Amino acid sequence: MNTKLLQKQSDTLKFLSVDMVQKANSGHPWVAMWLSDIITVLSKHLKHNPENPKWLNRDRLVFSWGHASSLIYSFLHLTWYDISLDDLKNFRQLWSKTPGHPEYWEVPWIEITTGPLWQWVANAVWFSMASKYAQNLLWEENIDHKVYCFCGDWDLQEWMSYEACSLAGHQKLDNLIMIYDSNKITIEWNTGLAWNENIEQRFLAQNWNVITIDWHNFEEIDKALTLWKMSDRPFLIIAETKIGKWSVNKEGTASTHWAPLWEDEIKISKEKAWLDPEKTFYVDDEVLKEFRKNNYLNLDKNIDNNLLNKLQNPDFSKIKWPDFSDTDSVATRNSNWKIMNAISESISWFIGWSADLSPSNKTELIWKWIFPNWKNIYFGIREHAMAAITNAIALYGLFIPFSATFFVFSDYLKASARIAALANIRHYFIWTHDSIWVWEDWPTHQPIEQLSQFRALPNFYNFRPATAFENVESWKVALSLNSPCSFICSRQNLENYKYNPIIGWVENWAYLYKKSENPKVTLLASWSELELIIKSAENLEKNWISVNIISMPCFDLLLEQEENYINSIFDKNTKIIWIEASRGLELYKYCDEVISMQTFWASWKANELFKKFGFTVENIVEKVEGFIWK
Numbered sequence: 001m002n003t004k005l006l007q008k009q010s011d012t013l014k015f016l017s018v019d020m021v022q023k024a025n026s027g028h029p030w031v032a033m034w035l036s037d038i039i040t041v042l043s044k045h046l047k048h049n050p051e052n053p054k055w056l057n058r059d060r061l062v063f064s065w066g067h068a069s070s071l072i073y074s075f076l077h078l079t080w081y082d083i084s085l086d087d088l089k090n091f092r093q094l095w096s097k098t099p100g101h102p103e104y105w106e107v108p109w110i111e112i113t114t115g116p117l118w119q120w121v122a123n124a125v126w127f128s129m130a131s132k133y134a135q136n137l138l139w140e141e142n143i144d145h146k147v148y149c150f151c152g153d154w155d156l157q158e159w160m161s162y163e164a165c166s167l168a169g170h171q172k173l174d175n176l177i178m179i180y181d182s183n184k185i186t187i188e189w190n191t192g193l194a195w196n197e198n199i200e201q202r203f204l205a206q207n208w209n210v211i212t213i214d215w216h217n218f219e220e221i222d223k224a225l226t227l228w229k230m231s232d233r234p235f236l237i238i239a240e241t242k243i244g245k246w247s248v249n250k251e252g253t254a255s256t257h258w259a260p261l262w263e264d265e266i267k268i269s270k271e272k273a274w275l276d277p278e279k280t281f282y283v284d285d286e287v288l289k290e291f292r293k294n295n296y297l298n299l300d301k302n303i304d305n306n307l308l309n310k311l312q313n314p315d316f317s318k319i320k321w322p323d324f325s326d327t328d329s330v331a332t333r334n335s336n337w338k339i340m341n342a343i344s345e346s347i348s349w350f351i352g353w354s355a356d357l358s359p360s361n362k363t364e365l366i367w368k369w370i371f372p373n374w375k376n377i378y379f380g381i382r383e384h385a386m387a388a389i390t391n392a393i394a395l396y397g398l399f400i401p402f403s404a405t406f407f408v409f410s411d412y413l414k415a416s417a418r419i420a421a422l423a424n425i426r427h428y429f430i431w432t433h434d435s436i437w438v439w440e441d442w443p444t445h446q447p448i449e450q451l452s453q454f455r456a457l458p459n460f461y462n463f464r465p466a467t468a469f470e471n472v473e474s475w476k477v478a479l480s481l482n483s484p485c486s487f488i489c490s491r492q493n494l495e496n497y498k499y500n501p502i503i504g505w506v507e508n509w510a511y512l513y514k515k516s517e518n519p520k521v522t523l524l525a526s527w528s529e530l531e532l533i534i535k536s537a538e539n540l541e542k543n544w545i546s547v548n549i550i551s552m553p554c555f556d557l558l559l560e561q562e563e564n565y566i567n568s569i570f571d572k573n574t575k576i577i578w579i580e581a582s583r584g585l586e587l588y589k590y591c592d593e594v595i596s597m598q599t600f601w602a603s604w605k606a607n608e609l610f611k612k613f614g615f616t617v618e619n620i621v622e623k624v625e626g627f628i629w630k
């Protein structure tokens with residue numbers, strides 16, 4: 001082992017990153033200072049291809065820390081990715097290739113967008129699980145990549161890491177290695193203030209192998225990285241480190257997490273490393289050659305390209321959509337189940353599961369062998385990990401995934417839904433039991449604000465189909481989008497209205513269901529409230545009040561419709577009234593009045609509660625008449 005050259009490589013990596021932060025006058029220089037040794041040794045083990053960063057069988061390298069970004073970028077530059085020295089000099093500038101936290105669509109070989117700690121740990125777990133599944137699709141010998149994941153104290157404090165690592169141990173993921181920077185410091189101070197776990201025992205109990213090493217000893221690092229390849233289960237390296245290790249005054253203090261280095265300190269440190277203190281962004285040829293000499297492998301030689309192409313560009317036109325024309329009434333969770341199975345039959349790599357609620361969510365795919373041999377993935381009751389894992393399923397590059405739970409428990413996975421929206425991840429969230437109709441369950445199980453919360457999320461489309469027909473159309477539209485979508489489905493049967501829309505259809509996100517002569521009122525709803533407004537309209541018309549009706553399966557894209565379309569369905573000369581059994585504050589954008597929920601619900605029979613909270617024809621008619629004459 002040429003430790004002298006390794007040291008030179010590590011120092012180059014370190015000071016490139018430090019120069020980046022210094023030039024930007026912003027960032028976290030210290031992470032690079034103490035991570036560079038291990039990354040340098042790791043670079044000898046990694047299998048990847050800078051000419052094709054998306055090469056399917058590449059090793060996945062997953063950094064939990066966005067705050068290690070300067071190090072990640074300088075590493076990518078040195079290993080020949082499309083990140084130039086100028087890009088490094090542009091660190092943290094607007095629209096640069098080197099933003100503060102790495103975004104997977106902007107930076108090559110970044111597997112997934114990071115920022116909220118712990119998400120990446122769960123993502124890494126899937127990248128590892130995916131390889132098992134990909135082996136079944138594309139033959140074992142073609143897929144043998146490894147997954148390397150870095151994490152810190154904070155990641156292991158977050159509950160997601162318990163969920164994800166427990167699943168990894170259960171699945172015996174033998175190609176997953178996690179390297180834990182155990183410096184016992186987080187932002188506030190010593191971790192001992194709030195955390196005192198024996199990490200080794202915790203991971204052993206979760207069915208991992210564990211080893212502890214000295215972070216700065218090249219040979220020890222190399223030995224550990226070699227040893228783990230023989231492990232029959234996931235492997236944790238606990239690397240005992242000192243935060244701010246190279247700082248004369250600040251070693252071991254929390255402020256080095258984010259504190260800048262000062263000019264003199266950089267110069268002294270460069271001198272100590274035998275580098276010219278006056279030079280910045282300096283890379284010598286020997287170092288560059290060494291980083292770039294690794295065996296970069298070619299594209300998949302043995303993989304059937306036709307098959308790969310088919311998997312990566314699914315033909316949705318082949319789906320045989322279920323026919324609901326003979327169905328009088330159906331719960332949308334049931335129509336959704338039929339639709340998902342139709343998709344799954346044509347697209348066998350449409351996969352997913354629910355967090356222990358599949359009998360209620362109706363997400364069982366008919367070919368139900370268990371992962372990794374077939375498509376049903378048992379996540380256990382781990383909503384948060386499930387959603388982060390499903391994000392990674394989408395980004396692995398082969399699969400079209402969904403996850404499922406009760407709508408109210410979407411709260412538990414909101415952070416992953418946000419990442420999906422921010423990073424354009426095609427992840428389908430199936431959320432059933434969408435309001436009061438959870439039947440004698442508690443207010444804790446009845447969603448009130450969730451719909452408004454997810455409508456507030458940009459680039460996230462929530463479909464709340466009122467009928468099985470709308471449900472089919474919603475899926476067609478969702479599959480054509482490159483964004484996350486949710487399907488918010490009913491527990492109870494709904495009248496399966498058969499009609500021809502007057503203007504627009506599901507792809508316009510709200511359409512005119514009924515148009516009257518000289519209308520006085522426009523009533524709007526989605527889901528089961530559609531049934532309610534149709535019946536209310538019949539009664540209003542008996543009282544000579546003519547009504548237009550709009551069904552609105554997806555509010556989010558209604559926001560994107562052109563003014564002309566909006567004007568064609570919303571008659572401004574009418575009183576526009578929206579009825580929705582949830583909070584609905586956003587609905588005022590289009591409406592004069594909203595009949596919605598102002599409080600939590602209660603524990604009782606759902607149909608009785610609907611009456612109690614005013615979702616009855618009599619009450620709607622009375623309220624609408626009041627609005628008209630007020």
Ligand SMILES: Cc1ncc(C[n+]2csc(CCOP(=O)(O)OP(=O)(O)O)c2C)c(N)n1
Nearest residue numbers: 115116117152153154155183185186187257
């Ligand atoms: C979910 C979440 N909570 C809080 C933060 C803010 N944050 C960024 S880094 C950090 C502490 C990191 O501690 P550690 O992982 O030990 O890294 P070190 O300070 O040792 O480099 C926190 C709290 C975040 N990014 N994500």
Ligand SMILES: [Mg+2]
Nearest residue numbers: 153183185186
């Ligand atoms: Mg720490």
